[in-house]
Amino acid sequence: MHFSPHRHCSETLRIGLPIAIGQVGVIILGFADTMMVGRYATSALAAASFVNNLFNLVTMLLLGYSYGLTPLVSGCLGRGSARSGGSVLHTALQSGASFTALIMLLCAAVFILLPWLGQPAELLPLIRPYYLLILASMPFVMLFNLVRQFTDAFTDTAAGMWVLLIGNALNILLNYLLIYGVGPFPEWGLTGAGVATLAARVFMALAICAYVWQGKRYRQARLGLAAVRPTPSMRRAMHRQSVPVALQLGMETGAFTVSCIMAGWLGVTELAAYQVMVTISTLGFLVYYSFGAAMSIRIAGFIGAGNLAAVRPATRAGVVLLLASATVAAGVFLGFGDSLLRFFTSDEAVLAMAATLLFPLALYQFADSMQTCFANALRGTSHVVSMMWIAFVSYILVNIPLGYLLAFPLGFGIRGLYFAFTGGLLCAAVLYAGRFYKVLGKLH
DSSP: OOOOHHHHHHHHHHHHHHHHHHHHHHHHHHHHHHHHHHHHOHHHHHHHHHHHHHHHHHHHHHHHHHHTHHHHHHHHHHTTOHHHHHHHHHHHHHHHHHHHHHHHHHHHHHHHTGGGSOOOGGGHHHHHHHHHHHHHTHHHHHHHHHHHHHHHHTTOHHHHHHHHHHHHHHHHHHHHHHHHTOTTSOOOTHHHHHHHHHHHHHHHHHHHHHHHHHOGGGHHHHHHHHHOOOOHHHHHHHHHHHHHHHHHHHHHHHHHHHHHHHHHHHOHHHHHHHHHHHHHHHHHHHHHHHHHHHHHHHHHHHHHTTOGGGHHHHHHHHHHHHHHHHHHHHHHHHHHHHHHHTTTOOOHHHHHHHHTTHHHHHHTHHHHHHHHHHHHHHHHTTOOHHHHHHHIIIIIIIIHHHHHHHHTTTOOTHHHHHHHHHHHHHHHHHHHHHHHHHHHHHHO
16 A cells, blocks of 8 residues: 555654643643642652652653564554454563563662662652652553553554543642642642552553453454463563563663762752753653654554555654654743743752753754654564664663763763763664664565
8 A cells, every 4th residue: 555755644643643642641740740849849859850760760661661562463453363462462461560570679679779879868758758659650550551552553542642641630630639738638748749640550550451341443352362371482472572672761761860860969959950851851752752653553564564665654754753843842942941940940049950951952852853763663663672782872881971971070060961862862863773774674
């Protein structure tokens, strides 16, 4: 089947816009969390920054693992077998549970080591209960991610959108009630934000499972889900598909997490400013992720159907949409950044520190959009092992050492951490693109 360039763009938009709208809910939630906690106390904002950046790494590992499911299910659907797609989901649920358990054990070890991570001592009483509440929500994050990737593979991206929007609205409401102690509710501060997050994530996981269990379009898939008993070899195959993607996203997020720890070495004000800027930066990344995911779904479907001629133009459509999104995001950060910052805190020292990061934030949007584009294109081909090694080079060998060098020996401070992101993301974009076109040449 031949698609015009306009049709490729419109189809990517059709699949990606519901994902993007759902991600807008995530952005609003991140903004609301940071605003409510930041206005409650700067110490609470700094503690939230530390914990949220650690768990951004964990949630990205879990999200990356679930990404391995999408091209497999899309390929089954491209071959006309929804029942096989259900079998893939069953295997992913079992293998994902073991992966989540391993990650949670590592998080428990980090909890024990908190006093030795170099953060301000006065923040530890705030960090500990919030950390444990977010940790308890991780199994529900994985369950939601796996089932959502399954519905996305069916191009039913509106399902995840609505569950995210409703769940995030619930989270914001509970934040308001439990952070400030409105009416009969207790004033729990940062701990209240943790309780709200846990409750919302339980709701979202159960809601999307109920949707798939009841939905007519998933009848055949449910037959495959019930009929298959995954064997150890099936679970190992799922790990081989999913773990490289998880590590790729984990190492990318790890660059931001390690930079957060280094921001904490600089001081409480720097750590609070870092959290504000990371929250604002989701305006760009989650939009790139949405259109990149849509492109990955389409590429996997074309490959599953044997329509290799459609893969290159589908990729070009993704490049155009993602570069346009990066241009808009950079314009927003440069044009309205000062106004955005005041939503999050009234602390003038934090505002002044964060304002110095607006230019480096805008600068790395273009590299971020392209690394997201070609990472998702590569994921759509199911050739995912190389993604792990590219991420290792780009983020562990380039981004983190460059950030330390700029921030400390060269004296740029927190601005150095942000300028380093451009180097790591640009390196990843170039390497992902080169690998994708090499794989595509072999497929032809």
